Amino acid sequence: MIEYQVSYSDSENPTSFSRDDIADFLYHHLDEYGDTKEAILKCIAYAYGDAPGQDGFILIAHEEGAIVGAVIINHTNMSGYIPEHILVYIAVDASQRGKGIGKQLMEQIITETEGDIALHVEPENPAKFLYEKYGFTNKYLEMRLRK
Numbered sequence: 001m002i003e004y005q006v007s008y009s010d011s012e013n014p015t016s017f018s019r020d021d022i023a024d025f026l027y028h029h030l031d032e033y034g035d036t037k038e039a040i041l042k043c044i045a046y047a048y049g050d051a052p053g054q055d056g057f058i059l060i061a062h063e064e065g066a067i068v069g070a071v072i073i074n075h076t077n078m079s080g081y082i083p084e085h086i087l088v089y090i091a092v093d094a095s096q097r098g099k100g101i102g103k104q105l106m107e108q109i110i111t112e113t114e115g116d117i118a119l120h121v122e123p124e125n126p127a128k129f130l131y132e133k134y135g136f137t138n139k140y141l142e143m144r145l146r147k
Contacts, residue, residue: 002063009048015060019044025067029091043088046074068093069101084115106134
């Protein structure tokens, strides 16, 4: 049976999974839409509030001692002019896809947050359809200047 757990830090409702466990899972299951393990660990540090002004949470789906899905939400702390939360990473183990785990993760993060949620998704990412099902829309074209 799959269980779901929200963790706010290493000490507030901690999971039995380490930061490295979570980062390894996301690194391996984000497929071509992922980042480096170092970037994922920085995101976890932000979600767990390692520095002032940083916070968020991690939602883990697990079964028999193994992670089968994970989400990292970072709070922006900028309510009123940009979304209060950013869904930075969401992944489901490839062998578990199609069983409703992604749907359950989305429903739980929507319930767990107050205010708006933003996310970035590449147009060809099949998860885009799940996000649209939950009401995510593309209001803006994102542009970045890389320096």
